[in-house]
Amino acid sequence: MTIKDVARAANVSPSTVSNLLNGRGERMTAETRARIEQAMAELGYRPSRVARSLRTGQPTAIGLVVPSVANPFWGSWAHLLEAEAMRHGQQVLLCNSERDLDRERAYVEELWASGVRAVVLGSSLPSLHHLDSALRDGLTLLAFDREVQGDDEDRVINLSVDNFAGGRMATKHLLSLGHRRIGFITGATATVSRRRRLAGYESALAEYRLSRSDDLIWVDDTGGFGDASPSELGHRGMLELLDLRDPPTAVVTINDMYALGACLALREVGMDAPAVSVVGFDDIVLAPLSNPPLTTIRQPMQAMAAHAVQVLRDAEHGRVSSRSMVMAPTLVGRESTAAPTSAPYPRRPAHEAPAH
Amino acid sequence: MTIKDVARAANVSPSTVSNLLNGRGERMTAETRARIEQAMAELGYRPSRVARSLRTGQPTAIGLVVPSVANPFWGSWAHLLEAEAMRHGQQVLLCNSERDLDRERAYVEELWASGVRAVVLGSSLPSLHHLDSALRDGLTLLAFDREVQGDDEDRVINLSVDNFAGGRMATKHLLSLGHRRIGFITGATATVSRRRRLAGYESALAEYRLSRSDDLIWVDDTGGFGDASPSELGHRGMLELLDLRDPPTAVVTINDMYALGACLALREVGMDAPAVSVVGFDDIVLAPLSNPPLTTIRQPMQAMAAHAVQVLRDAEHGRVSSRSMVMAPTLVGRESTAAPTSAPYPRRPAHEAPAH
DNA sequence: GTGAAAGCGCTAACAT
DNA sequence: ATGTTAGCGCTTTCAC
Numbered sequence: 001m002t003i004k005d006v007a008r009a010a011n012v013s014p015s016t017v018s019n020l021l022n023g024r025g026e027r028m029t030a031e032t033r034a035r036i037e038q039a040m041a042e043l044g045y046r047p048s049r050v051a052r053s054l055r056t057g058q059p060t061a062i063g064l065v066v067p068s069v070a071n072p073f074w075g076s077w078a079h080l081l082e083a084e085a086m087r088h089g090q091q092v093l094l095c096n097s098e099r100d101l102d103r104e105r106a107y108v109e110e111l112w113a114s115g116v117r118a119v120v121l122g123s124s125l126p127s128l129h130h131l132d133s134a135l136r137d138g139l140t141l142l143a144f145d146r147e148v149q150g151d152d153e154d155r156v157i158n159l160s161v162d163n164f165a166g167g168r169m170a171t172k173h174l175l176s177l178g179h180r181r182i183g184f185i186t187g188a189t190a191t192v193s194r195r196r197r198l199a200g201y202e203s204a205l206a207e208y209r210l211s212r213s214d215d216l217i218w219v220d221d222t223g224g225f226g227d228a229s230p231s232e233l234g235h236r237g238m239l240e241l242l243d244l245r246d247p248p249t250a251v252v253t254i255n256d257m258y259a260l261g262a263c264l265a266l267r268e269v270g271m272d273a274p275a276v277s278v279v280g281f282d283d284i285v286l287a288p289l290s291n292p293p294l295t296t297i298r299q300p301m302q303a304m305a306a307h308a309v310q311v312l313r314d315a316e317h318g319r320v321s322s323r324s325m326v327m328a329p330t331l332v333g334r335e336s337t338a339a340p341t342s343a344p345y346p347r348r349p350a351h352e353a354p355a356h
Numbered sequence: 357m358t359i360k361d362v363a364r365a366a367n368v369s370p371s372t373v374s375n376l377l378n379g380r381g382e383r384m385t386a387e388t389r390a391r392i393e394q395a396m397a398e399l400g401y402r403p404s405r406v407a408r409s410l411r412t413g414q415p416t417a418i419g420l421v422v423p424s425v426a427n428p429f430w431g432s433w434a435h436l437l438e439a440e441a442m443r444h445g446q447q448v449l450l451c452n453s454e455r456d457l458d459r460e461r462a463y464v465e466e467l468w469a470s471g472v473r474a475v476v477l478g479s480s481l482p483s484l485h486h487l488d489s490a491l492r493d494g495l496t497l498l499a500f501d502r503e504v505q506g507d508d509e510d511r512v513i514n515l516s517v518d519n520f521a522g523g524r525m526a527t528k529h530l531l532s533l534g535h536r537r538i539g540f541i542t543g544a545t546a547t548v549s550r551r552r553r554l555a556g557y558e559s560a561l562a563e564y565r566l567s568r569s570d571d572l573i574w575v576d577d578t579g580g581f582g583d584a585s586p587s588e589l590g591h592r593g594m595l596e597l598l599d600l601r602d603p604p605t606a607v608v609t610i611n612d613m614y615a616l617g618a619c620l621a622l623r624e625v626g627m628d629a630p631a632v633s634v635v636g637f638d639d640i641v642l643a644p645l646s647n648p649p650l651t652t653i654r655q656p657m658q659a660m661a662a663h664a665v666q667v668l669r670d671a672e673h674g675r676v677s678s679r680s681m682v683m684a685p686t687l688v689g690r691e692s693t694a695a696p697t698s699a700p701y702p703r704r705p706a707h708e709a710p711a712h
Numbered sequence: 713g714t715g716a717a718a719g720c721g722c723t724a725a726c727a728t
Numbered sequence: 729a730t731g732t733t734a735g736c737g738c739t740t741t742c743a744c
Contacts, residue, residue: 001493002721013731018723028729044489050471051721054406054736060470061449068435070641075431079424082452091470093417094450096438113402114416114447133400137357231645260645267647285426289587289616291623291647358737369715374739384713407737410720 001045009039021047053115061091062312063111063119067099071230072284073255074122077144080305081120088313099123105130112139118312120144126192128156140315142308146192148324157315158324159308163193166297166329167200167252170279173295173331174250175208178339179277183248185237185258187220187230194254197281201252216241216248234261242269242276249340250277256284259294263336274338283332293334300327357401365395377403409471417447418668419467419475423455427586428640429611430478433500436661437476444669455479461486468495474668476500482548484512496671498664502548504680513671514680515664519549522653522685523556523608526635529651529687530606531564534695535633539604541593541614543576543586550610553637557608572597572604590617598625598632605696606633612640615650619692630694639688649690656683 003021007014012032019025020036039045049060062085066074082092093116095107104121111119112134119139121131124146128135135141135155142157152158174182184201186194202212218237222228228236234253238261241248253259259280263273273292280287283298304327311323359377363370368388375384376392395401405416418441422430438448449472451463460477467475468490475495477487480502484491491497491511498513508514530538540557542550558568574593578584584592590609594617597604609615615636619629629648636643639654660683667679 003723004721014721015723015732016730019730022723024724032729046465046469048410048471048721049466049469050406050410051736052723054404054410054720054738055722055724057736064450069425069438070428070432070435072426072428072431072642075428075434076426078431078434078450079426079452082425082450086451091466092450094420094434094438094448095442096435109402110405110447113405115404115406229641231641260642263647264645272647285585285587286428286616286642289620290645291619291628359739360737370737371715371717371739372713375714378739388713404737407720408739410722410736411738411740413720 001043003047005043006036006039006045009043010036012036059115059117061093061116063093063095063108063116065095065097065104065107065119066122068096069094071257072286073282076285076301077122077305080301081308084305084309088309101130108134108139112137118142118316120308123191123193125190128152140312142312144308147196147326149192153324157311159304160193160326161299161329162326163196164200164203166281167197168204169329169331170252170281170297171201171204173279173333174252174277174337175204177277177337179250180210181216181246181248183216183218183241183251185218185234185251185262186254187233189219197254215244230255230257231261234258235265238262238265248276250337252279254281256280256282256287256294256296259296260290263290273336275341277337279337288334292336295334295337296332297329298332299329303327357399359403361399362392362395362401365399366391368392415471415473417449417472419449419451419464419472421451421453421460421463421475422478424452425450427613428642429638432641432657433478433661436657437664440661440665444665457486464490464495468493474498474672476664479547479549481546484508496668498668500664503552503682505548509680513667515660516549516682517655517685518682519552520556520559522637523553524560525685525687526608526637526653527557527560529635529689530608530633530693531560533633533693535606536566537572537602537604539572539574539597539607541574541590541597541607541618542610543589545575553610571600586611586613587617590614591621594618594621604632606693608635610637612636612638612643612650612652615652616646619646629692631697633693635693644690648692651690651693652688653685654688655685659683
């Protein structure tokens with residue numbers, strides 16, 4: 001089914017069909033228009049996006065590069081973004097970078113070769129130099145979950161929740177509950193968002209005149225990303241914090257998957273949140289379902305997805321819209337946080353000194 | 357950067373570059389080849405997948421249509437499938453059908469227009485007639501999570517776990533623990549996989565000479581898909597089963613999200629799995645992290661993804677490989693199931709008659 | 713061993 | 729109001 005078939009069936013030239021297809025239908029007889037429309041309907045004709053894209057140079061899809069869409073946070077993001085893109089007639093090419101720079105670069109280049117001119121990149125590192133070549137070619141890059149870094153405002157569009165505020169809110173929530181020894185659990189702090197969340201945590205402590213204690217800040221040091229799952233890291237981090245001679249009574253985790261891992265660790269030693277309070281980040285679909293339901297920092301995902309697609313379309317049309325943007329997070333209080341208890345910590349293994 | 361630029365830089369014709377690109381490099385001087393390769397490297401040339409696809413008719417991507425990639429099960433599937441596809445040089449176009457027939461059809465047609473000739477369709481309904489037109493055009497359709505239906509063997513490739521066996525395993529696990537009143541919770545049973553799981557449940561009961569009790573089988577009757585999230589339905593289903601004058605001591609749920617919702621319901625009435633045993637299906641990434649960790653039926657996702665891509669590639673090359681396939685599930689025993697307790701059920705609300 | 717030519721399906725000047 | 733033409737970037741006979 002090509003445009004030629006339609007043209008033949010309607011007794012017009014291909015260009016006339018094309019004209020109709022491209023919004024130039026007013027300047028033709030109502031009768032011809034009807035004939036063409038009928039032919040299209042009868043033949044079930046759909047113009048080839050491939051040919052169209054080749055001819056016009058207009059992209060037919062946007063690229064989406066995320067660490068792993070198996071992670072519920074990125075799954076939600078992919079879902080919302082696809083829905084927004086579709087509303088604008090754009091498809092979504094999905095790529096899982098596994099947080100690997102080389103893959104990220106390779107993916108972006110293949111996307112470019114596929115005619116993609118705009119990609120949404122998830123969880124970005126401070127430097128985007130590995131994508132310089134694509135950027136030079138004219139790729140529009142929207143870095144999601146990444147706040148503006150120095151001079152890159154003009155090269156990249158940054159879209160992020162206010163991670164500093166989020167980290168601060170999480171920590172102040174715990175402080176206001178009465179906690180004073182508050183831990184922080186994160187994987188490698190190579191990403192901008194993680195650093196900001198940690199900074200927010202420190203800022204909240206400072207406000208309460210608490211000095212930051214390195215012991216309480218657990219950072220995965222096994223080198224690089226991707227070797228362990230987020231929940232495993234949260235699990236490991238919590239176990240190690242509990243082993244401190246003076247463990248925290250509450251922890252802020254870098255995201256909900258870490259938080260769930262941390263809660264699991266707690267259970268293994270015979271405790272249970274909020275015996276140690278745990279707060280996550282993201283408010284993934286499972287946060288309210290977990291036991292106990294997770295207190296967390298919610299990102300306005302829907303609004304972010306809408307903004308992302310809007311801004312990309314604007315950039316594509318040369319319109320310089322708002323571009324970079326930081327959105328406000330909100331605290332969602334649930335049962336994984338509570339005032340500190342005076343109950344002593346059980347020593348591991350749990351059965352030797354069970355909680356309560 | 358087009359093939360022409362490379363040709364010019366290497367002082368050859370475009371066709372010679374093309375020949376090298378397409379594995380016809382042996383029949384040219386080592387010297388020319390070197391010149392071309394150097395030119396390509398220097399210019400950072402990548403052939404346009406769009407132009408190539410238009411010219412050869414070969415697809416550059418496969419389509420993936422799932423109910424919602426925000427669901428962790430489909431997120432995992434998308435992740436694995438993308439990884440497999442990439443190994444074969446194929447990209448993945450992501451579509452969220454929201455379980456809506458019209459969207460499903462529209463998506464598949466847009467995919468076809470994009471040059472896609474193979475799509476993986478998640479969670480299929482018994483009838484695939486809404487896709488007839490695409491099928492007639494020659495689309496290769498792989499229905500995932502759907503076992504062969506009647507005569508469609510020759511139109512569609514079906515790939516699924518053995519849902520009957522899975523439902524049976526889940527139920528027998530509970531039976532062997534001593535449960536005799538076993539509930540079943542599911543959304544609309546319009547999909548093949550759900551019916552099979554339910555049939556497996558009934559088969560296990562029959563083996564123990566237990567007659568199926570309609571009371572114990574909770575099916576969402578709010579009409580159609582998508583109006584409520586899976587976990588909400590699991591939640592609702594569990595609450596209603598608990599309201600029976602003789603509630604079940606264990607339930608099989610249609611998948612892990614339902615199971616997590618069911619566990620939440622249990623907590624709300626002051627119980628906790630395994631006070632009522634709960635078994636899920638899929639073994640999503642959160643199953644081991646939940647509290648209690650969820651007993652569930654695992655699907656061999658990795659193997660299925662590999663098979664899916666392999667079979668699609670074979671079909672594309674005209675090779676008629678194994679095509680439809682059913683894979684074996686495995687039971688993963690965790691703490692959400694246990695022998696029935698003799699403890700009486702609390703009456704709601706929980707505080708009026710707390711558990712224990 | 714290398715290149716000229718045609719064409720995939722479509723669009724957009726530019727005729728008529 | 730409609731059609732002719734050229735060409736997007738690539739591949740593939742078929743000549744030389």
